[in-house]
Amino acid sequence: MKILMATMGLGIGGAETHIVELSKELKKQGHDVAIVSNGGVYVAEVTAAGIRHYQAPLNRRSLPDMLRSWKILEQVIRQERPDVVHAHARIPAFLCGKLRRKLGFVFVTSCHGVYQAGGVLKWLSDWGQHTLAVSEDIRDYLKEQYQIPDERITLTINGIDTEKFSPEVSGAPVREEFGLGEAMVVGHVSRLDQAASWTARQLIDLAPRLEERHPGVRLLITGGGDVYEELSERAEEVNRAMGRPCVVLTGPRTDVNRVAAACDLFVGVSRAALEAMAAGKAVVLSGAQGHTGLFTPELLDKAVDTNFCCRTDPVSTPEQLLEAVSGALDLPRQRRDELGAYGRQVILEHYSVRRMAQDCLEAYAQAGRKKYRVVMSGYYGFENAGDDAILDSIQQAIREASDQVSVTVLSKDPALTLKQYGLDAIPRFRVLRVMAALFRSDALLSGGGSLLQDTTSTRSLLYYLSVIRCAQLLGKPVMLYANGIGPVRKPANRRRVKRVVERAALVTLRDHSSLRELREMGVRRPDVVVTADPVFHLEAVDRGRSLELLAGTGLEEGMPFAAVSVRDWSGREDFFPKLAALCDHLYETYRLPILFLLMQPSRDREATAQVRSRMRNPSFVLDRPCTPRELMGALGQARLCLAMRLHTLIFAARMAVPALGLVYDPKVASYLQELDLPAAGDVERFDLEEAVRRTDALMADYDGVLTRLREKSRQLTQAAGENERLLLEMLERTHS
Numbered sequence: 001m002k003i004l005m006a007t008m009g010l011g012i013g014g015a016e017t018h019i020v021e022l023s024k025e026l027k028k029q030g031h032d033v034a035i036v037s038n039g040g041v042y043v044a045e046v047t048a049a050g051i052r053h054y055q056a057p058l059n060r061r062s063l064p065d066m067l068r069s070w071k072i073l074e075q076v077i078r079q080e081r082p083d084v085v086h087a088h089a090r091i092p093a094f095l096c097g098k099l100r101r102k103l104g105f106v107f108v109t110s111c112h113g114v115y116q117a118g119g120v121l122k123w124l125s126d127w128g129q130h131t132l133a134v135s136e137d138i139r140d141y142l143k144e145q146y147q148i149p150d151e152r153i154t155l156t157i158n159g160i161d162t163e164k165f166s167p168e169v170s171g172a173p174v175r176e177e178f179g180l181g182e183a184m185v186v187g188h189v190s191r192l193d194q195a196a197s198w199t200a201r202q203l204i205d206l207a208p209r210l211e212e213r214h215p216g217v218r219l220l221i222t223g224g225g226d227v228y229e230e231l232s233e234r235a236e237e238v239n240r241a242m243g244r245p246c247v248v249l250t251g252p253r254t255d256v257n258r259v260a261a262a263c264d265l266f267v268g269v270s271r272a273a274l275e276a277m278a279a280g281k282a283v284v285l286s287g288a289q290g291h292t293g294l295f296t297p298e299l300l301d302k303a304v305d306t307n308f309c310c311r312t313d314p315v316s317t318p319e320q321l322l323e324a325v326s327g328a329l330d331l332p333r334q335r336r337d338e339l340g341a342y343g344r345q346v347i348l349e350h351y352s353v354r355r356m357a358q359d360c361l362e363a364y365a366q367a368g369r370k371k372y373r374v375v376m377s378g379y380y381g382f383e384n385a386g387d388d389a390i391l392d393s394i395q396q397a398i399r400e401a402s403d404q405v406s407v408t409v410l411s412k413d414p415a416l417t418l419k420q421y422g423l424d425a426i427p428r429f430r431v432l433r434v435m436a437a438l439f440r441s442d443a444l445l446s447g448g449g450s451l452l453q454d455t456t457s458t459r460s461l462l463y464y465l466s467v468i469r470c471a472q473l474l475g476k477p478v479m480l481y482a483n484g485i486g487p488v489r490k491p492a493n494r495r496r497v498k499r500v501v502e503r504a505a506l507v508t509l510r511d512h513s514s515l516r517e518l519r520e521m522g523v524r525r526p527d528v529v530v531t532a533d534p535v536f537h538l539e540a541v542d543r544g545r546s547l548e549l550l551a552g553t554g555l556e557e558g559m560p561f562a563a564v565s566v567r568d569w570s571g572r573e574d575f576f577p578k579l580a581a582l583c584d585h586l587y588e589t590y591r592l593p594i595l596f597l598l599m600q601p602s603r604d605r606e607a608t609a610q611v612r613s614r615m616r617n618p619s620f621v622l623d624r625p626c627t628p629r630e631l632m633g634a635l636g637q638a639r640l641c642l643a644m645r646l647h648t649l650i651f652a653a654r655m656a657v658p659a660l661g662l663v664y665d666p667k668v669a670s671y672l673q674e675l676d677l678p679a680a681g682d683v684e685r686f687d688l689e690e691a692v693r694r695t696d697a698l699m700a701d702y703d704g705v706l707t708r709l710r711e712k713s714r715q716l717t718q719a720a721g722e723n724e725r726l727l728l729e730m731l732e733r734t735h736s
Contacts, residue, residue: 159356386647
């Protein structure tokens with residue numbers, strides 16, 4: 001591959017060394033590598049390795065410098081024609097992201113630290129088509145602060161050249177250069193700028209106290225930066241006060257491996273600490289972001305989580321650092337050597353430069369595959385099993401259809417959506433977050449479910465229409481995904497829905513009554529497709545898990561039963577007693593005990609209690625947190641279903657369980673027609689005698705109903721798969 005690295009500079013620093021080692025390893029593996037940066041001490045090393053370097057002021061934020069960098073980057077990219085552009089800092093990433101829109105290259109970034117995430121900087125951050133995070137906490141930061149989906153992040157390492165950093169490397173030349181002789185040497189390597197010089201300052205100030213405990217000790221501090229002169233002056237003051245040259249500042253160097261070899265103990269963090277570990281040195285983990293102390297096997301998991309940067313611990317006080325360094329120097333040499341050997345083993349097993357390069361190549365391959373980002377808008381995150389089943393089934397179907405589509409959900413409870421379904425989600429009412437997600441997306445999926453209706457409220461309808469309109473204003477194609485349309489009663493709302501449907505890039509409906517509703521609104525577009533509810537694509541949990549759930553309800557094992565789903569319904573106090581009588585009829589006539597299912601516990605629990613309290617016979621309830629797949633699996637063990645909620649009916653049909661509907665909304669009546677199943681009656685005018693008659697008729701023709709339902713379920717399952725095929729066609733068509 002031809003790879004172009006873009007970074008701020010190649011001076012002393014952990015990220016800079018990471019880029020140098022990565023570039024050299026990729027070159028070693030046969031890839032053609034070039035680097036664009038502001039230059040620095042490592043330019044000679046990379047050019048000696050056959051890596052081309054181009055100079056650009058990518059380290060400066062001023063508008064003139066950024067415009068100059070833009071022109072240089074564009075010229076280099078046109079000249080090099082790389083397969084991948086890999087940016088390693090925010091300014092290069094921002095510029096490369098803009099150029100990608102113009103030049104169309106594969107674009108990958110690396111995140112080497114946790115940065116300020118607010119204001120303009122957040123909006124200007126561009127993390128590319130794929131992002132490499134060098135630690136677990138950085139990966140979490142990218143997900144939380146920038147809402148980058150899991151599938152677009154690769155967790156990588158700070159790879160170390162274990163031949164360059166090795167116990168076999170001699171530190172004698174460095175000891176001779178700085179007159180260290182046989183003294184005990186404490187080393188530290190970092191950028192000496194305002195943000196990173198915390199530990200260097202403390203070590204300089206602690207020199208006299210270390211001398212008291214360990215006479216003859218020397219401090220070897222390596223690095224350059226904007227406070228180097230200030231620290232040099234302070235070191236000279238300390239040395240004069242001590243009457244000897246205890247503190248040595250080497251300035252920036254590229255032979256850090258020899259510097260590490262010259263030390264008996266190393267103090268530092270991140271890549272510098274890893275390099276010292278590879279050299280077989282005991283390491284005190286302490287830096288500008290935190291202090292963990294002497295690295296031992298017990299601290300491995302904690303250190304790995306922050307890439308050995310100690311971000312989960314507070315920064316050191318002078319006393320803490322003094323005790324950590326002095327305590328390590330007090331250890332027998334054999335113990336320090338054992339800790340050094342352990343550290344090198346950690347590097348050999350987990351931090352090889354070859355693995356780092358392989359991580360990058362895999363990220364390049366993933367970014368190179370054409371990826372689409374879609375946003376899903378629906379009634380998600382409300383702990384409603386029906387709508388959550390829609391969400392689960394859509395994401396399952398999309399993943400099965402293509403690995404090129406990532407999904408972000410607009411959810412009432414993003415944390416719950418992420419936990420239950422592994423989907424990235426953002427708060428549905430945070431306007432700026434929603435707009436940002438739509439801006440970054442390739443399409444909006446609105447649905448499934450009955451979103452475009454005003455039975456619930458006009459406010460609900462306007463919410464979904466506003467999300468759709470926002471996407472359209474941003475130039476994003478909109479798919480109405482397996483929608484159930486209506487009822488829409490108010491004339492103004494009917495006009496609003498008509499406009500949205502006519503402007504959508506693709507419209508699929510879950511039933512034919514929704515198509516009739518659109519036709520009555522005046523929608524004449526011929527390309528509206530009737531598919532099926534997405535839940536027909538959902539797979540239930542296995543039978544073992546289903547029986548485990550049933551066992552917890554008190555139902556006798558192996559006993560046929562009827563599953564009943566009822567929701568809150570005001571204004572019809574006579575309905576619940578009549579439904580209780582129908583449930584008693586099922587038990588007394590067909591020996592089917594009743595198991596109540598709570599599709600949305602917060603709204604179903606009280607209604608269920610009302611029915612159960614009016615029954616003559618005992619009943620059972622599955623009242624525990626269940627996923628849609630679990631509810632579907634439990635229902636699938638039933639002989640009969642009596643359902644007021646639409647998706648209980650769909651679950652029953654998916655599992656081929658004959659069912660009767662309790663019609664409280666036209667959508668229930670509509671889907672009963674689609675499924676060729678009877679209604680037990682209308683909730684508003686429930687006739688118990690008629691409900692019993694229809695129930696008996698179904699039971700009398702049970703085998704026939706079951707046969708027809710299995711065939712209908714097969715057809716609808718096949719039709720549901722059309723949603724994904726049409727979605728992929730739309731994405732290809734609108735982004736070709």
